[in-house]
Amino acid sequence: MPELPEVEGVVRQIRPVSIGKRIVSVDVSETIRKSKHLGKEAILKRIGADSFQERLTGAQILAVERRSKYIYMTLKSEQEFLLVNHLGMSGAWFFVDSLLSIPEDKFRRHVHVVLTLDDGNLLAFSDIRRFGEMRVLETEADFPPLLLMAPEPFVDEALEWFLQQAESPKFRNKPIKEVIMDGTVISGCGNIYATEALFRMRIHPKRAASRISRKRKVELFQAIAAILLESIDAGGSTISDYRNINGESGSMQNRFGMYGKKACSFCGTETKTVKIAGRASVYCPSCQK
Numbered sequence: 123m124p125e126l127p128e129v130e131g132v133v134r135q136i137r138p139v140s141i142g143k144r145i146v147s148v149d150v151s152e153t154i155r156k157s158k159h160l161g162k163e164a165i166l167k168r169i170g171a172d173s174f175q176e177r178l179t180g181a182q183i184l185a186v187e188r189r190s191k192y193i194y195m196t197l198k199s200e201q202e203f204l205l206v207n208h209l210g211m212s213g214a215w216f217f218v219d220s221l222l223s224i225p226e227d228k229f230r231r232h233v234h235v236v237l238t239l240d241d242g243n244l245l246a247f248s249d250i251r252r253f254g255e256m257r258v259l260e261t262e263a264d265f266p267p268l269l270l271m272a273p274e275p276f277v278d279e280a281l282e283w284f285l286q287q288a289e290s291p292k293f294r295n296k297p298i299k300e301v302i303m304d305g306t307v308i309s310g311c312g313n314i315y316a317t318e319a320l321f322r323m324r325i326h327p328k329r330a331a332s333r334i335s336r337k338r339k340v341e342l343f344q345a346i347a348a349i350l351l352e353s354i355d356a357g358g359s360t361i362s363d364y365r366n367i368n369g370e371s372g373s374m375q376n377r378f379g380m381y382g383k384k385a386c387s388f389c390g391t392e393t394k395t396v397k398i399a400g401r402a403s404v405y406c407p408s409c410q411k
């Protein structure tokens with residue numbers, strides 16, 4: 123599942139090819155239309171396919187930013203509004219001159235939204251598993267979960283925020299892995315980077331937040347921020363379906379010490395898996411206490 127570094131990679135690539143461009147037409151897949159007819163909400167949330175097309179057609183792209191694991195596209199027709207996108211499990215954007223140019227068949231077959239830009243190129247959103255989301259919002263406040271997100275992990279106030287949350291009655295007795303994967307505690311750290319950070323810090327994923335000293339919590343936060351930055355530099359992690367807008371994979375997965383490993387990369391002990399907050403958590407029973 124794309125986490126902060128992967129979304130950042132996509133945003134950095136979409137920005138230069140789209141800012142200032144106008145959307146001249148919008149296509150929505152039959153799959154989405156059928157789901158709407160069935161009263162379901164595949165990808166397009168709280169907006170019908172026709173309204174979505176109407177709203178975006180003719181709009182100019184003013185800004186493309188990342189907030190946590192969301193992509194915020196600021197658009198302007200008469201007024202400014204937001205297209206907010208979450209990649210879900212397998213969402214991917216491609217910048218291509220034709221849909222046939224999308225590099226892999228599995229992505230080509232699952233294109234659900236196509237924005238045709240005024241330079242003739244397409245921004246195509248493919249989503250194999252359809253857990254991705256798109257919302258048209260007047261402001262962030264129209265979708266309250268966005269307002270609850272922790273500060274970006276690279277800004278000054280993020281550490282203080284993390285400590286406050288981790289030491290609060292709501293989180294202090296929870297397993298540390300669950301705490302750091304909660305987007306209201308730290309923005310953008312999912313299963314992959316939480317697993318790696320805890321391994322680097324030699325902390326057992328089930329240890330209660332309250333049983334980690336403040337000094338170690340600070341170090342853990344710094345380790346998470348460092349891993350996220352390292353992954354941005356490596357073009358993100360490609361576990362299965364993450365691709366950048368040119369169809370390329372990231373390389374951060376080659377640097378993992380624990381995620382997806384059968385044996386600890388430090389001591390060779392067989393890794394164990396425990397379920398925390400519904401997610402499989404891999405750890406080394408010998409290194410992580």
Ligand SMILES: [Zn+2]
Binds near residue numbers: 387406408410
């Ligand atoms: Zn080990």
